[in-house]
Amino acid sequence: MKAQAARPGLRAPSLNWLLGQMPLVALVVLCAVAALLSGRFLSGANINNILMQGAVVTVIAIGMTYVIIAGGFDLSVGSTAALAGCIACLVMLEAGIVLGVAAGIAVGAAVGLVNGLIVTRLDVNPFIATLATMVLLRGVTMLVTDGQPVSGEEGLPKAFNDFAIERLFGVPYLVLLPILVFAVFHWLLHHTAYGIRLFATGGNRDAAFLAGIAVNRIKISAYVLCGALAGIAGVMLASRLQSGQPTAGILYELTAIAAVVLGGASLYGGEGKLYKSVIGVFIIVVLSNALNLANVHSYWQQVAIGIVLVAAAAADRLRRR
Amino acid sequence: MTAAPVIAADGVAKRFAGTQALDGVSFAMTAGEVHALIGENGAGKSTLIKLLGGVYGPDAGEIRVAGRNARFHDPAEALAAGVVVIPQEIRVVPALSVAENVLLGQIPTRRALGVLPAVDRRAMRARALTLLARLNLDLDPDTRVETLGHAERQLVMIARALAHAAKALILDEPTASLEAREVARLFEVVRGLKAEGVGIVFVSHRLDEVIAIADRCTVLRDGRVVAVLDRAALEVERLIQLMTGRDLAERRHPHDRVPGSALLEFAHPATDPALERPALREREVLGLAGLLGSGTTDLLRRLFGASGPGGDIVLRGGHIALASPKDAIECGIGFVPGERAEALVPALTVRENIVLPNLDRLAGRWRLDARRVDGLVKKLMDELDIRPRDPGRPLRELSGGNQQKVVFARWIAGEAAVLLLDEPTHGVDIGAKAHIHRLMREFAARGGAVLVSSAEVEEIMAISDSVMAMRQGRLVARMERGGDYSEGALRKALGG
Numbered sequence: 001m002k003a004q005a006a007r008p009g010l011r012a013p014s015l016n017w018l019l020g021q022m023p024l025v026a027l028v029v030l031c032a033v034a035a036l037l038s039g040r041f042l043s044g045a046n047i048n049n050i051l052m053q054g055a056v057v058t059v060i061a062i063g064m065t066y067v068i069i070a071g072g073f074d075l076s077v078g079s080t081a082a083l084a085g086c087i088a089c090l091v092m093l094e095a096g097i098v099l100g101v102a103a104g105i106a107v108g109a110a111v112g113l114v115n116g117l118i119v120t121r122l123d124v125n126p127f128i129a130t131l132a133t134m135v136l137l138r139g140v141t142m143l144v145t146d147g148q149p150v151s152g153e154e155g156l157p158k159a160f161n162d163f164a165i166e167r168l169f170g171v172p173y174l175v176l177l178p179i180l181v182f183a184v185f186h187w188l189l190h191h192t193a194y195g196i197r198l199f200a201t202g203g204n205r206d207a208a209f210l211a212g213i214a215v216n217r218i219k220i221s222a223y224v225l226c227g228a229l230a231g232i233a234g235v236m237l238a239s240r241l242q243s244g245q246p247t248a249g250i251l252y253e254l255t256a257i258a259a260v261v262l263g264g265a266s267l268y269g270g271e272g273k274l275y276k277s278v279i280g281v282f283i284i285v286v287l288s289n290a291l292n293l294a295n296v297h298s299y300w301q302q303v304a305i306g307i308v309l310v311a312a313a314a315a316d317r318l319r320r321r
Numbered sequence: 322m323t324a325a326p327v328i329a330a331d332g333v334a335k336r337f338a339g340t341q342a343l344d345g346v347s348f349a350m351t352a353g354e355v356h357a358l359i360g361e362n363g364a365g366k367s368t369l370i371k372l373l374g375g376v377y378g379p380d381a382g383e384i385r386v387a388g389r390n391a392r393f394h395d396p397a398e399a400l401a402a403g404v405v406v407i408p409q410e411i412r413v414v415p416a417l418s419v420a421e422n423v424l425l426g427q428i429p430t431r432r433a434l435g436v437l438p439a440v441d442r443r444a445m446r447a448r449a450l451t452l453l454a455r456l457n458l459d460l461d462p463d464t465r466v467e468t469l470g471h472a473e474r475q476l477v478m479i480a481r482a483l484a485h486a487a488k489a490l491i492l493d494e495p496t497a498s499l500e501a502r503e504v505a506r507l508f509e510v511v512r513g514l515k516a517e518g519v520g521i522v523f524v525s526h527r528l529d530e531v532i533a534i535a536d537r538c539t540v541l542r543d544g545r546v547v548a549v550l551d552r553a554a555l556e557v558e559r560l561i562q563l564m565t566g567r568d569l570a571e572r573r574h575p576h577d578r579v580p581g582s583a584l585l586e587f588a589h590p591a592t593d594p595a596l597e598r599p600a601l602r603e604r605e606v607l608g609l610a611g612l613l614g615s616g617t618t619d620l621l622r623r624l625f626g627a628s629g630p631g632g633d634i635v636l637r638g639g640h641i642a643l644a645s646p647k648d649a650i651e652c653g654i655g656f657v658p659g660e661r662a663e664a665l666v667p668a669l670t671v672r673e674n675i676v677l678p679n680l681d682r683l684a685g686r687w688r689l690d691a692r693r694v695d696g697l698v699k700k701l702m703d704e705l706d707i708r709p710r711d712p713g714r715p716l717r718e719l720s721g722g723n724q725q726k727v728v729f730a731r732w733i734a735g736e737a738a739v740l741l742l743d744e745p746t747h748g749v750d751i752g753a754k755a756h757i758h759r760l761m762r763e764f765a766a767r768g769g770a771v772l773v774s775s776a777e778v779e780e781i782m783a784i785s786d787s788v789m790a791m792r793q794g795r796l797v798a799r800m801e802r803g804g805d806y807s808e809g810a811l812r813k814a815l816g817g
């Protein structure tokens with residue numbers, strides 16, 4: 001889509017376009033203010049900290065963007081991440097890292113498939129369907145792990161734990177992975193026929209059907225991708241925590257949804273940009289980081305994030321008017 | 322009639338971001354008058370209705386109710402002054418009863434046990450019954466509105482208007498979704514209200530109805546009043562000419578296409594045994610005449626695989642099975658649904674809307690062939706004159722007429738051989754109608770076959786090479802040009 005800007009007869013960027021860039025502007029302003037208020041904000045250690053904190057949620061938010069664009073909703077991603085992380089660790093202790101990681105991702109994809117089938121074949125409202133699987137999966141995770149962290153007698157394989165610590169050219173693997181995931185999913189969403197089908201399905205289900213699109217299959221695919229990404233996020237978390245934690249990922253679904261909304265995607269489906277969801281993630285992460293640096297109590301941080309969400313949603317309604 | 326008009330607009334103007342929607346419009350309706358308001362889409366009808374109904378205020382000029390300047394700040398104030406607008410989309414609360422819907426906003430209450438506020442069901446029922454009786458409506462006030470059809474819901478809205486002691490009743494396209502029988506009933510109600518002294522503004526695209534019911538008619542064009550005509554001066558040709566500013570006499574088009582061989586044959590389960598197997602030929606526009614609810618929509622959707630298995634369909638001599646629209650598209654069949662909203666995705670760009678049904682053809686395994694897509698889209702936008710010529714623009718920013726062209730463009734892009742159209746001119750103005758007719762003729766001239774449904778007998782006779790009639794789900798007649806091809810015969814077949 002970049003090529004369009006270079007067309008002859010270049011239009012001045014419209015007001016709508018500028019308003020659409022509000023998330024980016026907000027993030028830049030937020031960073032500038034944080035840098036002015038605290039000398040530590042731009043330190044290498046702090047930036048590393050921000051990227052690490054954003055990494056896991058970014059992966060989840062990418063999947064969430066897919067589901068929301070397809071006109072759906074997924075509350076189960078936090079629980080899915082926990083279950084996937086624990087299963088990955090359990091399998092890893094028996095059968096090695098590769099199979100463990102594969103098992104974690106497969107569990108995520110399977111959960112997504114179940115969500116997708118409930119929403120399409122049983123025609124259950126996605127909010128209710130994934131609320132149910134969210135609670136159900138947390139229970140399953142507790143049952144599987146007995147409520148205890150999974151790390152074996154001598155801990156998880158060293159190479160797995162190192163993944164969260166090691167760096168490539170100074171960038172942590174844990175940060176490189178979301179970048180890779182973003183690249184693949186950006187291409188899939190914005191440059192392929194599949195992407196157009198996804199937008200069409202969420203934007204107008206009837207029209208998509210009459211255009212020969214298998215709308216249910218597209219919806220299910222979005223849930224499967226979202227689940228698989230939650231699985232990857234769960235494995236990343238397990239690596240960072242050096243164990244499978246049955247209580248991991250709580251409230252991640254809400255952070256991810258908040259990020260997607262901050263990025264301007266429509267909860268009615270059919271609209272959204274992947275990079276803006278990532279910006280949304282970092283608005284939330286940078287905001288709490290900056291408040292931390294300013295020694296603001298974490299209770300106030302929650303209040304601040306709530307206010308930012310309401311403001312973003314209201315600004316979005318204004319823009320659409 | 323020296324009394325002040327029930328409602329009047331005096332030199333009102335209204336401007337929206339860059340367009341002058343109304344420019345010095347005056348309008349006056351007296352008590353007990355049916356005053357038609359007509360004009361093409363974009364002429365300013367809806368804006369005028371909204372000014373009268375208090376949705377927004379005029380930039381200049383004033384609205385007067387019973388001779389007094391009325392500065393409505395919102396529709397509730399207009400309602401209190403007895404000005405009621407009944408919009409095209411009927412807004413009732415399906416889960417509530419008829420009585421509750423009629424008296425919504427003024428539900429009678431009583432004190433249960435002398436203290437607790439409670440709904441006075443008996444009073445509510447009685448009040449609703451009186452109002453329904455004034456409309457000659459035999460409806461149980463306790464019926465839940467969700468069990469009612471569109472026409473009855475509309476009458477419930479009119480009863481609600483009476484509950485508000487309406488002096489001016491504004492009906493926006495009230496007949497657009499009604500069957501002939503229901504239109505007749507609505508007109509009875511309108512005449513009854515007229516006799517009671519209620520003034521009625523009647524907005525419609527259907528000129529024959531305007532002529533049948535209106536006492537006076539105000540014609541709008543480009544935000545100005547071009548004529549106010551008395552009953553005696555109402556005549557279709559003249560109204561069209563006033564609305565469009567052009568003489569449309571040349572709109573009769575010669576039917577000089579020679580239909581080719583049979584392209585699509587279908588065994589409709591309920592075909593009159595006297596008829597041969599219905600077939601659609603190359604270079605043919607086949608009309609499917611049927612009143613609302615006669616089964617035309619279902620037949621067309623079936624032929625597109627959009628409502629279950631399509632039955633026995635033969636395309637170019639070979640049997641095909643259509644399980645979904647995808648199958649039909651692969652066979653070269655395109656479908657234009659009655660509502661544009663059913664065909665297009667507003668948030669996607671024009672380019673994406675055009676390629677949507679053709680993605681399989683245009684995409685490799687994954688990646689879209691961007692150069693091929695751009696070339697094709699550009700060619701079609703030029704050919705159909707889709708404006709603005711910007712394939713990257715979100716579809717919702719296009720005008721209705723241009724959106725309609727996008728629907729055609731996508732099937733031409735897909736090289737469809739058969740085009741099925743369901744009431745394509747339903748609720749569109751005269752100019753857009755002529756344009757859609759032209760697109761259909763051009764599609765047939767390219768060698769395609771067109772099957773088009775319409776409830777308007779005159780229209781279907783004018784545009785088709787041959788016509789099939791449908792009645793209560795059955796194909797009952799087929800008429801060819803050169804044979805007994807007359808409106809009379811068709812109306813008889815339709816049972817109208």
